[in-house]
Amino acid sequence: xxxxxxxxxxxxxxxxxxxxxxxxxxxxxxxxxxxxxxxxxxxxxxxxxxxxxxxxxxxxxxxxxxxxxxxxxxxxxxxxxxxxxxxxxxxxxxxxxxxxxxxxxxxxxxxxxxxxxxxxxxxxxxxxxxxxxxxxxxxxxxxxxxxxxxxxxxxxxxxxxxxxxxxxxxxxxxxxxxxxxxxxxxxxxxxxxxxxxxxxxxxxxxxxxxxxxxxxxxxxxxxxxxxxxxxxxxxxxxxxxxxxxxxxxxxxxxxxxxxxxxxxxxxxxxxxxxxxxxx
Numbered sequence: 001x002x003x004x005x006x007x008x009x010x011x012x013x014x015x016x017x018x019x020x021x022x023x024x025x026x027x028x029x030x031x032x033x034x035x036x037x038x039x040x041x042x043x044x045x046x047x048x049x050x051x052x053x054x055x056x057x058x059x060x061x062x063x064x065x066x067x068x069x070x071x072x073x074x075x076x077x078x079x080x081x082x083x084x085x086x087x088x089x090x091x092x093x094x095x096x097x098x099x100x101x102x103x104x105x106x107x108x109x110x111x112x113x114x115x116x117x118x119x120x121x122x123x124x125x126x127x128x129x130x131x132x133x134x135x136x137x138x139x140x141x142x143x144x145x146x147x148x149x150x151x152x153x154x155x156x157x158x159x160x161x162x163x164x165x166x167x168x169x170x171x172x173x174x175x176x177x178x179x180x181x182x183x184x185x186x187x188x189x190x191x192x193x194x195x196x197x198x199x200x201x202x203x204x205x206x207x208x209x210x211x212x213x214x215x216x217x218x219x220x221x222x223x224x225x226x227x228x229x230x231x232x233x234x235x236x237x238x239x240x241x242x243x244x245x246x247x248x249x250x251x252x253x254x255x256x257x258x259x260x261x262x263x264x265x266x267x268x269x270x271x272x273x274x275x276x277x278x279x
Contacts, residue, residue: 004034035075171279
């Protein structure tokens with residue numbers, strides 16, 4: 001049964017209406033589809049669901065769920081960024097929307113101990129954006145906020161991830177090692193002992209808190225990475241730990257829903273024992 005629970009539409013930084021996603025999923029034999037727009041964040045940006053459209057988003061997903069009942073199961077969710085001092089309590093969003101699930105992730109890294117400005121127009125200057133199509137943005141934030149100290153910056157990413165897992169107990173943890181994407185082998189190797197130690201601590205915490213860790217394929221089909229998130233090496237460790245995984249394409253247009261890039265076959269090859277198909 002084909003499913004995808006990490007899905008972005010025109011409500012945030014994706015392309016395509018919710019209905020277009022549903023029709024594509026039905027046409028390709030999906031049994032379930034979860035929508036997970038980027039949650040509203042209180043600073044100027046071009047990627048998140050605007051707060052004033054949150055109610056419309058939730059209403060449309062529910063209307064489509066009723067309309068397509070019996071053909072596909074639809075789920076209402078959000079991908080929520082954990083940002084200390086700005087978005088570190090997910091409960092209000094979850095309750096307000098009556099969500100079926102949420103995905104917790106870190107795309108915006110803060111300097112530990114930094115205080116988020118009261119003026120929303122100044123907040124972006126306190127955030128290291130590790131995602132997006134431009135590695136120059138990654139490099140600029142690394143220099144501006146961490147003085148180019150990659151080990152300190154990567155440590156901040158994993159510490160923020162750990163804090164998110166501890167405080168919010170996300171049902172699914174998004175692209176748990178995505179910090180490697182714009183590194184491109186320039187600043188460190190994912191095989192470095194210090195990196196493996198940080199990643200291992202986060203994986204252990206996710207396991208202790210009962211989280212599902214997604215196997216995210218977007219880096220591969222967008223040509224921004226040479227492996228899944230998390231890597232095959234990490235997945236072998238996760239299998240020994242007994243961490244459940246779910247394959248997601250992190251879709252930003254309907255056609256992305258089927259871009260699994262051989263993830264299921266890879267998991268079978270390494271003998272992964274706990275693969276979740278649906279929530």
